Amino acid sequence: MVQTAVDLANTLRPIKGEDDLESVEQLRDFLDAHPADGPPSSPADQGTGPRHLTRADLAEVRAVRETVRKVLEGANADAAEAAALINDGLRRSRATLVLRHEGDRWWTEVTSDSDRCSAHLAAATLSALASVIAVLGPARLGVCAGPTCRATFVDLSRNGSKQYCTRTCAHRASVAAYRSRRRPR
Ligand SMILES: [Zn+2]
Incomplete structure (x- = not known):
């Protein structure tokens, strides 16, 4: 779940000084928006109930975020x-690889045998980043080149030339470059 890793890192916007992970409510919203891996029919949170x-969870997840962002x-x-850092x-987080199946669909999931939600999040996000590095290389992890952005991203594109977190950021940068070229010297 590499998108979860990126989204977690980007709950902090260092340049704007904004942080979307400052309260337990914000943590709940984040976890609700990023359920565990697997088919939609599988329970998002195996066996832990409501x-x-x-x-304490908030502090632990913020520490996980720091690692993921680094x-x-x-x-x-x-x-x-x-x-x-990943290892x-x-x-x-006591990460463990689990083989799961539903009907004839099989998938592996990295989870944790801990009951801490931060450990589950660390296992899922760090293992996803590990896979990207192993399959595509470490250069696929990056920080937006937008001077006022610094959002993190993972580049899963074919040519791997991503420099900006979003098209909006890329567009803003090209407009700024155009303007500075036109500025009389
Ligand atoms: Zn950006």
Whole structure:
């Protein structure tokens, strides 16, 4: 669930100084919007029942976010450091690979044998980032080149030349470049 990793990192917008993960309610909204991997019919939260979240969960998830963000920001420049962060995070979240099936559909999922929601989130996001690095390379993780953005992204495109988080950011940058070229010197 690599999009969950990117979305988690981007709940923090360092340039604007905005943070969408400051309250337990915001954490609940984030987790509701990012259910666990698997077919839609599978329960989003295996066996933990109705989710009861506390300030402790919030603090732990914020720490996971810091790791995920560091990996997304740094993998391109220092892949070994990103790998160490991922491996350490997976170990601490007690990540386990599980083979699941429903009917004739099979899939693997990295989950955690801990009952902490932060551990499940760490296992899912860090394993997804690990897969991208293993399959496509560490350069596919990045930070938007928009001067006022710094949102993180994962580039799953065919040519792997993504520089901006969104088309909006790319457009804004090309307009700014055009204007600066036209400015009289
Ligand atoms: Zn951007």
